[in-house]
Amino acid sequence: MTRVLAILTVTAVCFAFLSGLVYSIWQIGATTTPVDLPALLAGNLDDSGVENPVTAVLLNFRSYDTLLEIGVLVIAGIAGISVAKTSSLEDPELRTSDELLYALQRWLVPLTLLLAGYLLWAGSDRPGGAFQAGAVLAASGVLMRLGGIPMDFLRPGLMLRLGLSLGFSVFLLVAVASALSGSRFLAYPPEMARTLIVAIETVLTLSIAMVLLALFVSAPINNAEEPEEGGS
Amino acid sequence: MTEWSLDILLVIALLVTATSVLWSRDLFRGVVFFIAFGLLMALAWVRLRAPDVALAEAAIGAGLTGVLLLDAARHLSNDESQGEDGKEKKP
Numbered sequence: 001m002t003r004v005l006a007i008l009t010v011t012a013v014c015f016a017f018l019s020g021l022v023y024s025i026w027q028i029g030a031t032t033t034p035v036d037l038p039a040l041l042a043g044n045l046d047d048s049g050v051e052n053p054v055t056a057v058l059l060n061f062r063s064y065d066t067l068l069e070i071g072v073l074v075i076a077g078i079a080g081i082s083v084a085k086t087s088s089l090e091d092p093e094l095r096t097s098d099e100l101l102y103a104l105q106r107w108l109v110p111l112t113l114l115l116a117g118y119l120l121w122a123g124s125d126r127p128g129g130a131f132q133a134g135a136v137l138a139a140s141g142v143l144m145r146l147g148g149i150p151m152d153f154l155r156p157g158l159m160l161r162l163g164l165s166l167g168f169s170v171f172l173l174v175a176v177a178s179a180l181s182g183s184r185f186l187a188y189p190p191e192m193a194r195t196l197i198v199a200i201e202t203v204l205t206l207s208i209a210m211v212l213l214a215l216f217v218s219a220p221i222n223n224a225e226e227p228e229e230g231g232s
Numbered sequence: 233m234t235e236w237s238l239d240i241l242l243v244i245a246l247l248v249t250a251t252s253v254l255w256s257r258d259l260f261r262g263v264v265f266f267i268a269f270g271l272l273m274a275l276a277w278v279r280l281r282a283p284d285v286a287l288a289e290a291a292i293g294a295g296l297t298g299v300l301l302l303d304a305a306r307h308l309s310n311d312e313s314q315g316e317d318g319k320e321k322k323p
Contacts, residue, residue, distance in 0.1 A: 054284045119287070127283035135291035142299055212296050216303070 049193025051125035058129065059197045063186050067175065070168050070204060077164055077211035081156070084218035105147040112140035120205050124194070130201040134208025141213040154217050164214065167207025171200055239279060246272050259305040266301060270294030 041053050041061075048056035058066050116137040123129030145151060153159040174196055175186040183189065188196045249269040256262040270293040277286035 052284075127287060129284065132284070132287040132291050135288070135296055139291065139295050139299075142296070212292075216296070216300060 047190060047193075049188070049190070049197055050123075052123060052127065052129075054127070055123050055129050055197070055201075059200060060188065060193060063171075063175075066204075067168075067171050067186070070171060070207065073208060073211050074164055074168050077214050080215040081160075081218045101143075101147045105143045105149075109140050109143055109147075112136055112143070116140065116205070116209075120201060123201055124198060130204035131208060133201075133205045135212065137205060137209035138212035138216070141209060142216050145213075145217060151217075154214060160210070160214065163206060163210035165207070166210075167200075167204040170203040174200060242272060242276055242279065246276060259308060260302075263298065263301045263305050267294050267298040270298065 041057065044061070045051070045053060045056055048060040050056050050060070116133045119128040119136060120130065120133035121128075123133070141151070153163065174188070178187050178189070179185040181189075246269065249265050249272060252265040253262050253269055256265060270289060273293065274286045274290040277283070277289055
């Protein structure tokens with residue numbers, strides 16, 4: 001009986017949510033007025049502090065979305081770590097110690113680190129930015145992990161917590177500071193916009209890399225032998 | 233003309249890899265096709281003149297998700313083989 005009630009309640013809630021969603025989409029479709037977004041963006045690009053329109057949208061005009069996005073990422077990272085068996089994070093034993101991989105990563109890791117730095121720096125005036133740089137940084141971390149380089153900062157502890165939350169907290173701090181100093185939430189003062197954007201992007205890169213790497217590292221380690229490729 | 237044929241080839245390759253991901257019974261195969269799909273998708277974003285999205289797709293979609301999926305597939309197949317004949321290995 002309670003089961004049926006629970007199913008009915010869940011169905012009702014889902015239906016209400018769905019109809020709300022359909023209604024809001026209907027509203028948006030009915031009231032939309034054609035806005036020339038590229039022209040609007042090009043006209044306001046000078047105020048944003050950066051030259052790349054994508055970065056300008058992501059970190060200035062619609063930075064609220066990016067703030068929420070990094071929040072979601074951090075939550076996903078924490079969830080990934082918490083469902084992991086703690087032994088895999090604490091385990092000093094490394095996954096593989098492949099000689100070929102070890103030789104390869106000595107060439108690749110410096111290059112990927114350099115590439116991540118370049119992507120971060122390039123984000124302000126050409127394609128690139130925090131997310132791409134963070135992903136590349138995380139990829140170099142994955143290579144290091146696979147190649148058997150110990151990374152103590154990924155063990156549960158202060159460093160991990162700090163790294164995971166750094167991007168979101170700095171972003172939020174800037175947002176609140178701008179709200180307190182008189183302008184609106186997340187509205188940067190124009191003369192400091194570029195500095196603030198670059199600073200936020202840097203901490204975002206670190207946090208994103210940390211989240212992605214923590215997701216990879218916290219996957220359970222199997223004691224079973226290596227299976228054949230594609231064997232199932 | 234060459235650009236058109238390139239685009240059509242790209243679309244066909246995308247469709248083929250996407251259906252291969254969905255229809256492959258072997259997990260490892262599926263993941264490999266998924267990575268190939270991600271790389272082709274990055275090319276498609278480049279063709280659509282969205283280099284930012286292409287970079288993100290190549291780095292996150294093909295690279296990191298691929299690594300995570302490969303890891304997951306390996307663990308899944310390990311669990312399976314342990315369920316079948318792993319008992320004598322580990323008492």
